[in-house]
Amino acid sequence: MRPPSSLLLALGSVAFGLEVVTRPPPEPEPIEVVELPLPPVAPSDGVGACTPAINPRRTGCVGTDVGEFQAGDFTPDGNHVVVNVEFVGAPAAPDPASIYTGEQLILIKADGTNFSNGDPWKCLSCGVPPENARSLDPQRDYPHVLRSGDRALWGHNILDCGGVDLASDACTPNRTHIYPIHWTTSADGSGPGGVPREMRLHPDDMHMGWSSFTGDGGQAAYFGRLEFNPNPAVGEPLTPRYDLVNVSLLVDPSGKAPISAEDGELRINHDAITVGELRGFSGSGDEVLYIGSSWESSNIDVFAVHVATGAVRRLTSHPEYTDPIAFSHDNEWFVVMDTRPSGRQMWMAGMRWIPPLVDMVAVTAASSTRNNRDRRFFQPILVDRYGDRGAYFGQQVNAGGDGSSGSVNDPNWNGRADPAFSPDGTRIAYWQALVVSPACGGDNPLPCPVSTAQGGRTYRVMLAHLTSRTPKRPAKVAAVPDLIPWATPFPPGATVPALYKVPPGNYTVRGRVSGVADVSYAEESSAAGRTGTVAVAYANYSDQCGYILNGHEKVSVQVLFPNVWDNVVDWTSDLLQTGRVEATKRTSAGGFHLEINAETNIFSANGTLVTVVDGVEYVQPANGA
Template structure:
């Protein structure tokens, strides 16, 4: 384990503190103070010289230099982290080391000890996979220490602990997870992604894509895991885990934060709008998710009580927030965010604009957070009540000068998901080094050289919260299958559709003063084309800052995943926040694919706040 540095991280960007108190939760609670954090790097298998068979001479395998190592949760003992890694260069069979090839599930020691073979890592699935291809995403350990979920499989060592010497390849089984989506139970089941284990170790949450009005859409789901040793319907017919008693995390009575009452447009920011399911709080009482914006172009995280549906807004910084993990005692959360990079400020920096045009633009604005495989995310520590007032948390890897290879090197970006240790004193996260085509070639950003062993472009980091005392681990009682505010799912049901306001002219009244004149139009015989315009008349939800001017956005799907927006903005903010959000002559026109996230725009969109100017990224960056 290589010590990188210690840090006492700063509170985040002051420019963002022009927040709208009416839209933030618990502004009356004092912010948490920065605390000492020491970041170390966990050991990993060596890098193979190349991918040719036999190039790896290490007895327990070598990693591919450019493939990502994705860390997951801790084992319940807190001394091991689960991860996926891509092995290469193994000698051909019958050499015993031939099993170290392809994507595998590994354990990595976090306590400076080694396994009996002398390595600080252990491959769980090497020699087991045979004809099964293992996914690489979101490895998560169950609390029994005997099972790990990885992508859509559960890896089990029977009655043995995965970390023990007794857990050998012949005892390891890999069982697929299946979600039944047909009334007769036939077929391979529905496509599921981003699975997260509920703290009761019985339930699970996941996301699934679908097509709605010609555009891609996504919904979160909640269900119970049930082992099926002898499936009678569907494939695969081998022993598997079925997800049963499924509920869509969708409130059909209020699918968006906007509703209509005559000619009035009503905005209710506490509406449950699960855009993308992200996990559960440590106690399992709440579900976390990326929700519909509360402020225009501002993508945030929310939590909703699984029983009551009460919503909490966890983040409000104008940058993009996505993965989250809540500490076991619910008192803290670690998030990944672009805050501090300026990536999203040209869109979301001006605070207090209601998310009216977001009905047309949200898919596109959410897709600007990355540049292809390059993520601009860094890990941040927030307390239970999240962003509020001028508090925007503590950057976990803030120490250092950003030099190549340091923990604050901006070319190393965090990947999902950061995870808490069971005792609440450590956080594990992984990083990937930017690679072509997100740098080099035509891209103005030069590609950096890796300082890691063998030129490895992925690493696993461990943040130690050194002033904290370990918390006592508590068992979480099994929760109900029922989510009262959700929509029960029966195999064969169609995906629900979100109810947007109909075409027409509306008035949105500010919570404190002013109003907005809103127009909504759809394409002729094509409801997937949507145009939303708004003219603001001294609009204010906090009576501190006031919004005037106009904005208009037209959204046109080019394909299921590729969207185009034509954007015209001339907004002025006065009062506490002085700023503008303006498009250049001819407007701002952006095409971006939700699956690739390559920025491609014509025209300009610029936000200025108290004299500081935020411009859009250059195309391709």
């Protein structure tokens, strides 16, 4: 396999969009990366382990393991980053330092200074009186500071400092209130409500986007408005809370399916709105960002759909896997966490312009093989607002190190969600986790690294300075309606409708440029699970000028019951691509057979699936790696 340093250059000759590229890409820019401070590490989580010798100011210690750690975005002044930490080793009450325990929300300094207490961190939630934090929801991920600066999203909670900036000395525990977020889903308003996940605030500080699992292992995305309810009469909890109201399901009820069947033909519709997992909003909030249906086989990308018009555009198109994303406030740039520096997915997705036909059954496998348990292979990639195109695939933010242990580009430090831009666009914050067992060592063929972080900590927050940039003003925040015009209203009591489905049968797909593909789709169910099979034969098929596809591919995927995340994949492929590239995608005799769970991501396969592009061979990961 070609080294990662050559990977982007090798792919640079491949066109990455269906439209003609008209905007020239930006030139690479200088970037300097440093690590931001965190509370000191305690030697254990035992009571009193955070001694005055470790933290003389007695303002808390953290543990070595990632746990529930997660970094967020900046305060409006750009000088602080919000972080969810787990404090450990606090002394017992009534010692004043006993408040520094458990999962808490803190700010850390991003400008090299300290807070007035002498620390480069400040706890926002520690010591908040119980009457100010009634029914605090245990979900406390994806922290986000509202643009007003006096409130923060903390998982399924809103932390509110009553009109005072969170970073100021006036924001004290007694002034702070923490309110749970409630989503009413029952017709009569009763019960605990729906279960949102990965909530993302709109830049207007009033609207919210989120995803939620469906009962069959799928996922739906929603948009609604936050409304403070000081005295709820129904639903749980019956305490002051923020309600999600005027909710829309992000499905166009009259729109096209990503793949539609008609008169024996299949059509791949790139203008279809297919919001799978919501990832946030553009800098001005005029677009919803999401993981959507693939445009190319095994290639998982981020898309944007305009809130008002429903116009869809593809932001990333590199064969590697993209997921977390954040836009700059001026709406001109985005940063994604992507596996593209690693080459992790090239064995499956490296041959370009294969239509996403086998993805009707294989998309879960394609998205699951990007990880090895908690080894994410993500690194931050800076891209301008127009996205991957032509020879442009953005710039790796942390490419400036020497790759040694603990360096800013040490591949054993993997990027996590979510990155963030400072409001003026001159800095990027992101966090990383170090690879630990069982994603290394033991039965895993990859050795475990030794942490060089303070106290052996296996997580860190990084700050990238875009040193040649001048500060920019945020774009005007888009005014968005409570109910998105192209979406489906989702009042309490509503249910998620059955989504797009291609009926079993035999079909033809006509290439956008030339040729045809003959497709056979079958499905069956039993007590053990459900199985879908797609077989495709290509004859001079081309969706992009200069990329001609011939050969055949067949994928059968069994989803095992009762755990719908368990997939058994049988894959045979013998594809040849000619024209601008000479490429093959072939399985070994007897095919490629993979068993993988979409939650644990442990790669276990028999046989091989190998992609070769212009003589460069890309092979699958080793089992367990």
